[in-house]
Amino acid sequence: xxxxxxxxxxxxxxxxxxxxxxxxxxxxxxxxxxxxxxxxxxxxxxxxxxxxxxxxxxxxxxxxxxxxxxxxxxxxxxxxxxxxxxxxxxxxxxxxxxxxxxxxxxxxxxxxxxxxxxxxxxxx
Numbered sequence: 223x224x225x226x227x228x229x230x231x232x233x234x235x236x237x238x239x240x241x242x243x244x245x246x247x248x249x250x251x252x253x254x255x256x257x258x259x260x261x262x263x264x265x266x267x268x269x270x271x272x273x274x275x276x277x278x279x280x281x282x283x284x285x286x287x288x289x290x291x292x293x294x295x296x297x298x299x300x301x302x303x304x305x306x307x308x309x310x311x312x313x314x315x316x317x318x319x320x321x322x323x324x325x326x327x328x329x330x331x332x333x334x335x336x337x338x339x340x341x342x343x344x345x346x
Contacts, residue, residue: 227318228332234316234325241310242276243327247317251276255312262310265302268337273330274308292335294342 225234240246240255241262254260260276267273267283275283280302288295316325323331 227321228328230318230320232318232320235319236314236316238312239315239317239324240276240312241274241308242279243273243324243330244275244279246276246315246324247322252312255310262308263304264306264308265304267300267302268334271330271334271337272305273302273327274310275302280304291331292338292342294338 226232227234237247238252240248240251240260242251242260245251251260254276260278262274262276263280264272265275265280283302284299286299288297288299291299293299317323318325318328321328
């Protein structure tokens with residue numbers, strides 16, 4: 223398991239995290255988890271690329287700029303397709319203090335960008 227962020231190469235830190243790979247590092251998300259405000263699911267966003275997201279992050283996914291994902295500008299971002307519900311728990315997890323994402327989401331970002339670059343290259 224890498225000790226560095228795969229995006230900015232900052233040293234990863236460890237803290238309590240909520241199940242959502244995207245927003246789970248934020249302290250208020252620990253509170254939301256404990257209050258039962260969110261549901262969590264494993265979702266597929268691009269074929270063969272899955273992530274665990276809360277119901278808020280699933281709905282908010284389309285607000286990302288396609289450039290973040292290195293996706294073609296003329297293509298709408300896909301809506302996450304729920305594969306299965308995830309119970310989840312508060313646990314220790316690595317995160318990047320610069321990028322503000324959990325390690326699994328950082329790895330997902332890298333994989334999605336690589337996938338989108340390959341897709342763009344294959345279209346030319």
